[in-house]
Amino acid sequence: MSFRYEIRLSGEGGQGMILASIIFAEAAAIYEGKNVVQSQVYGPASRGGATKAEVIISDEEIDYPKATSLDFLLALTQEACDKYWKDLKEGGILVVDSSRVHTVPQGNFTIYRVPIIETAREKIGKEIVTNIVSLGVITPLIGIVSPEMVEQAINDHVPKGTEALNRQAFHAGLELGQLLKNARTA
Amino acid sequence: MSFRYEIRLSGEGGQGMILASIIFAEAAAIYEGKNVVQSQVYGPASRGGATKAEVIISDEEIDYPKATSLDFLLALTQEACDKYWKDLKEGGILVVDSSRVHTVPQGNFTIYRVPIIETAREKIGKEIVTNIVSLGVITPLIGIVSPEMVEQAINDHVPKGTEALNRQAFHAGLELGQLLKNARTA
Numbered sequence: 079m080s081f082r083y084e085i086r087l088s089g090e091g092g093q094g095m096i097l098a099s100i101i102f103a104e105a106a107a108i109y110e111g112k113n114v115v116q117s118q119v120y121g122p123a124s125r126g127g128a129t130k131a132e133v134i135i136s137d138e139e140i141d142y143p144k145a146t147s148l149d150f151l152l153a154l155t156q157e158a159c160d161k162y163w164k165d166l167k168e169g170g171i172l173v174v175d176s177s178r179v180h181t182v183p184q185g186n187f188t189i190y191r192v193p194i195i196e197t198a199r200e201k202i203g204k205e206i207v208t209n210i211v212s213l214g215v216i217t218p219l220i221g222i223v224s225p226e227m228v229e230q231a232i233n234d235h236v237p238k239g240t241e242a243l244n245r246q247a248f249h250a251g252l253e254l255g256q257l258l259k260n261a262r263t264a
Numbered sequence: 265m266s267f268r269y270e271i272r273l274s275g276e277g278g279q280g281m282i283l284a285s286i287i288f289a290e291a292a293a294i295y296e297g298k299n300v301v302q303s304q305v306y307g308p309a310s311r312g313g314a315t316k317a318e319v320i321i322s323d324e325e326i327d328y329p330k331a332t333s334l335d336f337l338l339a340l341t342q343e344a345c346d347k348y349w350k351d352l353k354e355g356g357i358l359v360v361d362s363s364r365v366h367t368v369p370q371g372n373f374t375i376y377r378v379p380i381i382e383t384a385r386e387k388i389g390k391e392i393v394t395n396i397v398s399l400g401v402i403t404p405l406i407g408i409v410s411p412e413m414v415e416q417a418i419n420d421h422v423p424k425g426t427e428a429l430n431r432q433a434f435h436a437g438l439e440l441g442q443l444l445k446n447a448r449t450a
Binding site: 096100103104106107108111112113114115116117118119120121122139140141143144237 | 325
């Protein structure tokens with residue numbers, strides 16, 4: 079049977095969800111040898127409001143590159159959560175930022191509330207690394223791509239001179255993600 | 265009749281074709297109010313070799329987000345040109361970099377050989393702005409999005425402090441693109 083895994087990272091403009099998706103896609107494709115499609119859909123009302131970026135990972139060539147039944151959704155804002163949670167499939171995973179998402183949906187999926195933005199702002203000291211902290215959180219929860227490969231792909235993309243900062247951000251997220259993953263399977 | 269326009273920007277890793285595609289997609293969606301899908305497909309052999317990024321622009325919602333019949337292809341390397349030109353539709357436009365693409369295909373489409381990389385290197389002094397020069401060249405040739413809107417989207421994406429450099433790169437490309445466009449329709 080063919081393997082297909084659909085990921086959507088959502089939030090608002092400026093939170094770097096497109097870059098996070100590209101990094102995760104490249105880690106899966108270049109370093110893990112998967113077929114991957116990374117995409118963003120923009121409507122005429124794209125300015126402001128919720129933004130999203132998607133990654134589809136498969137063992138086979140991807141004929142239909144549109145996410146229709148999400149395995150994994152990250153929502154960094156209430157608006158993004160409200161707008162997109164219905165696309166989650168049964169048994170899927172929803173990760174929300176605990177400071178920005180207060181009302182979570184009910185359904186047959188696993189929800190994690192994680193202090194992603196707070197970790198970026200308080201622990202790393204720069205809210206701009208929210209997307210890299212996010213990558214750390216989601217990598218173990220998704221479980222398809224190894225943290226080492228994601229870290230490599232981060233290094234390929236961040237501005238020169240910021241590698242150490244981004245590494246720190248990734249590891250702070252990773253710690254949270256691994257904790258949640260282990261708590262769940264324990 | 266519904267309008268659909270398919271663009272592929274291709275080259276090799278490091279030439280910034282994904283960022284150029286995202287900028288063009290956002291200019292079309294956010295500033296021109298179109299429906300847009302921007303995507304990259306990675307195969308297991310993505311490391312090295314030709315890379316591509318696509319933008320599909322439509323007046324309606326885009327149901328099938330895969331480019332199958334290109335209206336416009338940019339190829340910055342011979343390998344990318346050889347690999348992708350067959351996806352160009354009849355009457356489409358092919359832009360190749362004149363220093364890196366020496367053999368161009370024959371077919372029922374318009375070909376422009378443009379010194380894109382040379383302009384970035386010699387005129388702007390930084391090969392890293394090849395993607396921004398590319399945006400300048402393709403914007404008038406595509407003709408759907410105004411140069412002002414692309415310039416806005418460039419400003420949204422380039423690192424702080426590099427706006428002037430990128431503006432210069434965009435305008436150098438724009439000059440070339442407008443010259444070619446006018447020569448054609450004169």
